[in-house]
Amino acid sequence: MHIMPTAPFSAFLDALLPPLCLLCGARIPLRRQGDDVAFCPDCLSDLPVLQAAHCPDCLIETEHGERCGACLAHAPDFDYARALYRYEFPVNRLIHGLKYQARFAPARTWGRMLAVQTADFPADCVLPLPLHAERLAERGYNQALEIARHCACARGLPLERESLQKRRATPPQSSLSLKARQRNLKGAFSCQRDFSGRHLLLVDDVLTTGATANEAARVLKLHGAASVGIAVVARTPRH
Ligand SMILES: [Zn+2]
Ligand SMILES: [Zn+2]
Incomplete structure (x- = not known):
């Protein structure tokens, strides 16, 4: 039996x-x-928590917690950002496992921790940063969604899993110059919904250059979003 x-x-x-x-x-x-x-x-x-002195806009380490040069020159399209950790050992190994080896165990812990960290952002819903359909087919899942679902659940917010889509697969942003990154991301996202007046919380595993999150936020704002917050597990340190 x-x-x-x-x-x-x-x-x-x-x-x-x-x-x-x-x-x-x-x-x-x-x-x-x-x-x-x-x-x-x-x-x-x-675990290596994010350093206390960081740029309030993009979370990169700065000497006294002042806004970094890049954000002073050009403020990001997102309005709020939180990260739990620095992208260092062993967080980088755990994220790699989550991303490429379907080791989901940390996603629940991190999603719930991000819900606590972002409690001061008045989100109406939570969105995972999307993967392109081809990458999704290769991998079988979107690691950002695995984190986002626990964050949404813990905050008692709806999860918008389909509204924002990645239209093109893009090469890794870190290998490109700023100009090339911006060009590379043009038209990378599409949005299926009118988000007029809504406050959106975008969840991803890692914030590297910020260019991808920035482009996603820009597109969501074109679709009416009143504000866009970014919540990630880890921020890569300055090179
Ligand atoms: Zn232990
Ligand atoms: Zn900055």
Whole structure:
């Protein structure tokens, strides 16, 4: 006879076989399981949090937390940005696993943490940064959506998974100059909805140059968005 595991049954299994920390393999204390199933408290507190002194617009490290030169010269199209971590070990390894090896365990933890971090942004809904259909077919999932769904759920907001679409596959932005990046992104996104007067929270795994998030925000604003916030797991440091 086959028995489908029910919720109480899986809770019972968790009690017998507590989840293990993704980083050190330690058993995660029971009281923590509701919050952060992916990491034990020690590993969670050792992760490289975003440096306190950063540009308020794009989150790049600055000496005293002042606005960076690039943002002073040209303010981003997004109005708000939050990141949990610096894109450094072991966060980079975990993101790589989430992106290319379907290791989803951290997505729930990070989505929920981003919900807490962005509580001061009055979002009406949450959108994942989309992947182009070809990349989606290759990979089978969009890692940004895996994080965004938990963020939306924890904030009690609707998840807009189809409204913003990536029309073209674009080469990695970090290998291009600023001019080439902007050219490369022209027409990369399309939007299917009128977002008039709405406040949108865009979720992605990593903020690298900011050019992609910026172009997505620009397109959402062309479709009426009153404001666009960016929430990412990690910000790459200055080169
Ligand atoms: Zn651990
Ligand atoms: Zn900046």
